[in-house]
Amino acid sequence: MISGPSGVGKGTLYKLLLSRHPSIFSTSVSHTTRDPRPGEQRDVDYYYIPMEEFEKMIEEKAFVEHAKFGGNRYGTSKRTISELTASGRVVVLDIEMEVCFLLFPFLLHPWELLRMSAIVQIG
Numbered sequence: 001m002i003s004g005p006s007g008v009g010k011g012t013l014y015k016l017l018l019s020r021h022p023s024i025f026s027t028s029v030s031h032t033t034r035d036p037r038p039g040e041q042r043d044v045d046y047y048y049i050p051m052e053e054f055e056k057m058i059e060e061k062a063f064v065e066h067a068k069f070g071g072n073r074y075g076t077s078k079r080t081i082s083e084l085t086a087s088g089r090v091v092v093l094d095i096e097m098e099v100c101f102l103l104f105p106f107l108l109h110p111w112e113l114l115r116m117s118a119i120v121q122i123g
Contacts, residue, residue, distance in 0.1 A: 002092060017092060026089040028080050031057070034072035047077075 002010045017025045031047045033054050042048055049057075054073045058066060066075030076093060084091045 014092060024090055025092050026084045026087075028076050028084065028091050028093055030074055030076050031063075032072060032074045034070075 002014050014027075018027065029043065029045070029047055031049055031054060033049060033051045034046075036042060036045070036048055040046065051073065054066075054075070057063060057075070057077070062077055062079065063075040064078050064081060066073060068074075081091050
């Protein structure tokens, strides 16, 4: 997870990890109920879904995290993370700090911490 206040370099670190180690790290495409903005691509920038579908996914506990901003919902699905980690990739999440504290015990296993530590030392 990469999280922190605005301007501390999250985006820089995020891009650096993905550019230097593309076979190891991967991004997670989030779900949202908002419409695509100019230049955004469906299923690349976000999975754009109706509010009803998003709320059903909340009921089914399909998200590791979700939030509502400006009348729209955003969330990271368990399925997306599972598929990426099953392929051997480390998923990099760019999420709010409060969510990090909630997710940390559930997302990282001791072997993942060791693997990530080794990658950072090598990188």
